[in-house]
Amino acid sequence: MQATNTSNPAYFHKVVDCQWACPAHTPVPEYIRLIGQGRYSDAYMVNWVSNVFPGILGRTCDRPCEPACRRGRVEENNRTQAEPVAICRLKRVAADHKDDVSARMPTIAPFNGKRIACVGAGPSSLTVARDLAPLGYEVTVFDSEAKAGGFMRSQIPRFRLPESVIDEETGYILNMGVRFRGGERVSSMRALLAQNFDAVFVGCGAPRGRELDVPGRQDAAAHIHIGIEWLANVSFGHITSVGERVIVLGGGNTAMDCCRSARRLGGKDVKVVVRSGFEEMKASPWEKEDAQHEGIPILNYHVPKSVEHLNGKLTGMTFEIVRAEYDAKGRRSLIPTGEPDVLLECDTVLVAIGQENAFPWIEPDCGIAFDTWGLPVLGEGTFQSTLPKVFFGGDAAYGPKNIITAVAHGHEAAVSIDRLLNGEDVTHRPPPRTHLLSQKMGIHEWSYHNDVSNDTRFAVPWAKADVALSSIKLEVELGFDAATAFKEASRCLNCDVQTVFNRGTCIECDACMDICPMDCISFTTNGDEAELRTRLKAPAQHTAQAMYVSAELKTGRILVKDEDVCLHCGLCAERCPTGAWDMQKFLLNTTQAGPHCRDSKPKPSTSAAKETA
Ligand SMILES: Cc1cc2nc3c(=O)[nH]c(=O)nc-3n(C[C@H](O)[C@H](O)[C@H](O)COP(=O)(O)OP(=O)(O)OC[C@H]3O[C@@H](n4cnc5c(N)ncnc54)[C@H](O)[C@@H]3O)c2cc1C
Numbered sequence: 001m002q003a004t005n006t007s008n009p010a011y012f013h014k015v016v017d018c019q020w021a022c023p024a025h026t027p028v029p030e031y032i033r034l035i036g037q038g039r040y041s042d043a044y045m046v047n048w049v050s051n052v053f054p055g056i057l058g059r060t061c062d063r064p065c066e067p068a069c070r071r072g073r074v075e076e077n078n079r080t081q082a083e084p085v086a087i088c089r090l091k092r093v094a095a096d097h098k099d100d101v102s103a104r105m106p107t108i109a110p111f112n113g114k115r116i117a118c119v120g121a122g123p124s125s126l127t128v129a130r131d132l133a134p135l136g137y138e139v140t141v142f143d144s145e146a147k148a149g150g151f152m153r154s155q156i157p158r159f160r161l162p163e164s165v166i167d168e169e170t171g172y173i174l175n176m177g178v179r180f181r182g183g184e185r186v187s188s189m190r191a192l193l194a195q196n197f198d199a200v201f202v203g204c205g206a207p208r209g210r211e212l213d214v215p216g217r218q219d220a221a222a223h224i225h226i227g228i229e230w231l232a233n234v235s236f237g238h239i240t241s242v243g244e245r246v247i248v249l250g251g252g253n254t255a256m257d258c259c260r261s262a263r264r265l266g267g268k269d270v271k272v273v274v275r276s277g278f279e280e281m282k283a284s285p286w287e288k289e290d291a292q293h294e295g296i297p298i299l300n301y302h303v304p305k306s307v308e309h310l311n312g313k314l315t316g317m318t319f320e321i322v323r324a325e326y327d328a329k330g331r332r333s334l335i336p337t338g339e340p341d342v343l344l345e346c347d348t349v350l351v352a353i354g355q356e357n358a359f360p361w362i363e364p365d366c367g368i369a370f371d372t373w374g375l376p377v378l379g380e381g382t383f384q385s386t387l388p389k390v391f392f393g394g395d396a397a398y399g400p401k402n403i404i405t406a407v408a409h410g411h412e413a414a415v416s417i418d419r420l421l422n423g424e425d426v427t428h429r430p431p432p433r434t435h436l437l438s439q440k441m442g443i444h445e446w447s448y449h450n451d452v453s454n455d456t457r458f459a460v461p462w463a464k465a466d467v468a469l470s471s472i473k474l475e476v477e478l479g480f481d482a483a484t485a486f487k488e489a490s491r492c493l494n495c496d497v498q499t500v501f502n503r504g505t506c507i508e509c510d511a512c513m514d515i516c517p518m519d520c521i522s523f524t525t526n527g528d529e530a531e532l533r534t535r536l537k538a539p540a541q542h543t544a545q546a547m548y549v550s551a552e553l554k555t556g557r558i559l560v561k562d563e564d565v566c567l568h569c570g571l572c573a574e575r576c577p578t579g580a581w582d583m584q585k586f587l588l589n590t591t592q593a594g595p596h597c598r599d600s601k602p603k604p605s606t607s608a609a610k611e612t613a
C-alpha cells in the first residue's frame with residue numbers, strides 16, 4: 001500500500017467524522033469543547049460562521065453528523081447500545097446559553113457597486129446574503145411571505161421551533177443592511193433580470209405538495225388538505241382546529257409534523273397511514289419516535305384506494321393491504337395480500353406524500369435550462385445555471401432536502417457569485433484553509449481533555465405530554481441544562497486532535513502499539529490494502545475510514561494506524577520515548593466568499609492545496 005499523504009487535508013478532515021459528514025462542514029469538536037468550557041457565545045459564533053442558524057438547527061437539523069460520529073462506533077465495540085454524541089442538541093445549548101452576540105456579527109464593507117437579488121428568504125438565500133452583504137454587495141431578498149425564514153417559518157411547527165428563535169437568527173442577517181422585500185412574489189424572471197441585478201440567486205424552495213389521485217378526492221375536497229399548505233396555514237394562524245378523526249397520508253417528516261400538529265389542534269384519533277413498511281419510511285427515526293411517543297399510531301402497508309363521502313362530507317378512506325417483495329436487484333414492489341380492503345373513518349385527511357419543484361415564474365425562453373425532472377441544469381459544485389449570472393440553491397436546486405444542505409448550497413453559490421463578479425472562473429473552487437497545531441503542554445499533559453468519558457448519551461428533557469399536547473406553540477423539547485451539557489460534551493472524543501506520526505524519530509520500540517487501548521496501531525510488513533486490513537493488531541473493518549500507512553521504517557516494516565476507532569486519548573504520544581507521535585489540533589475552515597476565495601488575492605496555506613472534498 002502507498003504511504004499516506006497527510007499533506008492532503010482531506011485525509012485529516014475525514015478523521016473528524018462529524019465535520020466531514022456535515023454538509024456545511026461545521027467544526028463540531030471545536031464548538032463542543034467550547035461548550036464544555038462554558039464558552040457558549042464562542043461556540044455559537046464558531047457555528048454561525050458555517051451553519052448560520054445554530055438555534056434553529058440545534059432544534060431541527062437532520063443531523064447527518066450523528067450517524068457518522070465515532071463515539072457510536074467506539075461504544076458499539078464496548079456496549080450493546082451504541083450512541084453518538086448529541087451533537088445537534090449541544091448546538092442548541094450554545095444558542096440557548098449564549099450572551100448577546102450582535103456586536104460580534106461582521107462589520108459591513110462599503111457598497112462595492114454590485115447588486116444581488118435573492119428569490120425566496122429561506123436558509124439558502126439567507127446564507128447567500130450572510131456571506132455577500134458583509135463584503136459590500138447590496139443584497140435584495142424577495143419573499144412572497146411577510147417575514148423571512150422560508151420553510152423554517154412556514155412549515156416547521158412552533159412546538160419544535162419557537163418563532164423567537166427564527167426572528168433572532170434571520171434578524172442577524174437582515175440587520176446586515178440586507179434589503180428585505182417581504183410580501184413580494186417574483187412573478188417573472190425576465191422582469192427581475194430587467195432590473196439589472198449583477199447576479200440572481202434562486203432559493204425559492206420546492207413549494208408544491210404532491211396531490212392524491214384516487215376516486216372521491218375532489219368530491220370531498222373541503223376536508224382534504226395538502227400537508228405543506230395546511231402546515232403553513234397552521235403556522236400563520238389561519239387554521240386553528242381540525243376534525244376529531246384525522247388520517248395523515250405519508251411517511252416523511254412532513255407527515256410527522258402534520259400528525260403532531262393535528263393532535264394539538266383537537267384531533268383525538270390521529271393516524272399516520274403509509275404505503276411502505278416502518279423501516280422504509282422517509283421520516284427521521286426520532287421524528288417517528290416523537291409521533292409515537294405522543295400516542296399516534298403508524299399503519300404500514302396500506303395503499304390508498306378511494307375517499308369515501310356522503311354528498312361531499314368526508315366519512316373515511318379505503319385502503320388496500322399490501323406486502324413488500326424485493327427482486328434480485330433489491331427493487332421493491334408492493335403486492336396486494338388478498339386480505340379485504342380496510343375502511344378507516346375520518347373527518348379530515350392531510351396529504352403528505354411528497355413535494356415537487358415548480359418554477360411557473362421562470363419563462364421557458366429566458367435562457368435557463370431545466371432537465372426532464374423539471375430541475376435546473378447546474379454546474380457541478382458551482383450552482384450556476386445555463387444563464388451565467390443566475391444561480392440556484394437549496395430545495396430549488398436538487399429537490400427537497402433539509403436546512404443544512406440549503407445552507408451549504410448558499411455558501412457555495414456565494415463563492416461562485418463573488419468570483420463571477422470579480423471576473424474569475426467560477427469552476428475553480430478554492431481549497432479550504434487548514435491548520436495543525438500541537439496540543440502538547442507537558443509529558444502527560446495536553447491542552448484538551450483526553451480522559452475518555454464512559455457516560456452513555458444523555459436524554460433531552462421534554463415538557464409533560466399533557467401540557468405539550470394542549471398547545472401548538474409550546475416547545476416540546478426543553479434542551480440540556482448547563483450541567484448535562486457539560487457531561488454530554490465530555491463524551492466527544494476530540495476527533496480533530498489528530499495523531500501525527502514522525503517516521504524520522506520512530507525507533508520501532510512498539511510501545512505505542514502495546515499501550516493503545518483500541519489496538520489501533522500495528523507494526524507489520526506492507527501489503528495491499530484489503531489484505532493489510534485483515535492482519536493488523538485488530539482488523540480494520542470500516543473501509544469508509546482511512547488507515548494511516550507510514551513509509552518503510554528502518555527494519556523494513558511499516559507502521560499502520562486504523563483511524564476508525566481511535567479515541568484520541570493520546571496514550572501513544574505519552575508513551576513514545578522519542579516524541580514520534582504528537583497530538584495536533586486540525587482546524588479546517590471551508591472557503592467562503594471574500595478575498596480568500598479569489599485567485600487575485602493571497603492563496604491559502606500550501607498544505608491545503610490538494611484538498612479535493
Ligand atoms: C413540513 C416540513 C418540515 C420540515 N422540517 C425540517 C426539519 O426539521 N429540519 C430540516 O433540516 N429541514 C426540514 N424541512 C426541509 C427544509 O425546511 C427545507 O429543506 C429548507 O427550508 C429549504 O430551504 P430553501 O432555502 O431551499 O427554501 P425554503 O425554505 O423552501 O424557502 C423558500 C421561500 O421562497 C419563497 N418563494 C417561493 N417562490 C417565490 C417567488 N416566486 N417569489 C418570492 N418568494 C418566493 C417561499 O415563500 C419561501 O419562503 C422541512 C420541510 C417541510 C415541508
Ligand code: SF4
Nearest residue numbers: 018069070492493495
Ligand atoms: S466523538 Fe466528537 S469529534 Fe468525534 S465524531 Fe463524535 S462529535 Fe465528532
Ligand code: SF4
Nearest residue numbers: 516566567569570572
Ligand atoms: S490516541 Fe493513540 S493510544 Fe489513543 S486510541 Fe488513538 S492510537 Fe490508540
